[in-house]
Amino acid sequence: MKILITGGAGFIGSHLSDLLIKKNEEVHIIDNLSTGKLENINPKAKFHNIDLSNHESVSNIFEQVKPDIVYHLAAQIDIRKSVEDPIKDANINILSTLNLLELSRKNDIKHLIFSSTGGAIYGDTKELPTKEDHKENPVSPYGCAKLAIEKYLNFYNKTYGLKYTALRYSNVYGPRQNPHGEAGVISIFLNNMILGKTPIIFGGIQTRDFVYVKDVAYANLLALKDNKSDTYNIGTGKETDIIEIFSRLNRYFKNEFDPKYEPIKKGEQKKSCLDNNKAKEILGWVPKVNMEEGLDKTYCWYLKSIK
Numbered sequence: 001m002k003i004l005i006t007g008g009a010g011f012i013g014s015h016l017s018d019l020l021i022k023k024n025e026e027v028h029i030i031d032n033l034s035t036g037k038l039e040n041i042n043p044k045a046k047f048h049n050i051d052l053s054n055h056e057s058v059s060n061i062f063e064q065v066k067p068d069i070v071y072h073l074a075a076q077i078d079i080r081k082s083v084e085d086p087i088k089d090a091n092i093n094i095l096s097t098l099n100l101l102e103l104s105r106k107n108d109i110k111h112l113i114f115s116s117t118g119g120a121i122y123g124d125t126k127e128l129p130t131k132e133d134h135k136e137n138p139v140s141p142y143g144c145a146k147l148a149i150e151k152y153l154n155f156y157n158k159t160y161g162l163k164y165t166a167l168r169y170s171n172v173y174g175p176r177q178n179p180h181g182e183a184g185v186i187s188i189f190l191n192n193m194i195l196g197k198t199p200i201i202f203g204g205i206q207t208r209d210f211v212y213v214k215d216v217a218y219a220n221l222l223a224l225k226d227n228k229s230d231t232y233n234i235g236t237g238k239e240t241d242i243i244e245i246f247s248r249l250n251r252y253f254k255n256e257f258d259p260k261y262e263p264i265k266k267g268e269q270k271k272s273c274l275d276n277n278k279a280k281e282i283l284g285w286v287p288k289v290n291m292e293e294g295l296d297k298t299y300c301w302y303l304k305s306i307k
Helices: 011-022 055-065 079-084 086-106 141-160 185-194 213-223 242-253 277-283 291-305
Strands: 002-006 026-031 046-049 069-072 111-117 164-169 171-173 200-202 210-212 230-234 260-262
Touching: 002 011, 002 055, 011 026, 011 213, 026 055, 055 086, 069 086, 079 086, 079 141, 086 111, 086 141, 111 141, 111 213, 141 164, 164 213, 171 185, 171 213, 185 242, 185 291, 200 242, 210 213, 210 291, 213 230, 213 277, 230 277, 242 291
Parallel strands: 002 026, 002 069, 026 046, 069 111, 111 164, 164 230, 171 210, 200 260
Antiparallel strands: none
16 A cells, blocks of 8 residues: 655654654655654655645645555644644644645545544543543643544545544653653653753643553554544543652662642643553554553663654
């Protein structure tokens, strides 16, 4: 099959690309390298250095490649930046995605697999772990944008027959995550610690469901076999607070760091944990990498890559 991945030079997209190429699929990547890196791109993938906001160029790629499947991972992923500039967030996460949906409709794409979000869509809930049928209550423009696209996907499916799968990720971590931003607390902490900088904890009592990146990439692979258009949580079902994450990482450095505490940022929820039973039952997906193993692998990768 011909498979097009937006954001394929990025964190999750590059791991997915590797898996698809191992399956001997023809992989095309669209990425503007704003956060992705050339070194993440599998040499067997065909790379197109294009910004999704350039609708004409993206349309040309669809016409040239004629993909069967589209994975849409490219996004503005920083919740805090979405709060600071919701219009920019909407331009990237809604308008550029709508163009992709239109191109998918016009080019008879067989299946579009969308990287959505769990916590940011549900907001703070009393039901933990949270199931897919829980009422959505996003508290950030980022979460609003992801939910809007899920609604658009339902529209395109019901009106035009575009098959889709929406994967609602919990907090993904692991090798290749960009530490130079405000998304991805594990990568940010590790980057600072390796460079000898004091980590900043915003709040700290918030809990998150941390899932390893290769497990998420595998969920995307399994989504190819999804027989219906549906939405799935991709998480571990386990809560871990930010202070515990810091403490676990600090052990790699013989507990030499004392964090600096600052107030929690606007738009961030207090608790997030996803029920993954639906993905287990229908997709056959289970997270295989536990927190201890995942942190070890992540620490070793950053130790080699950060200079």
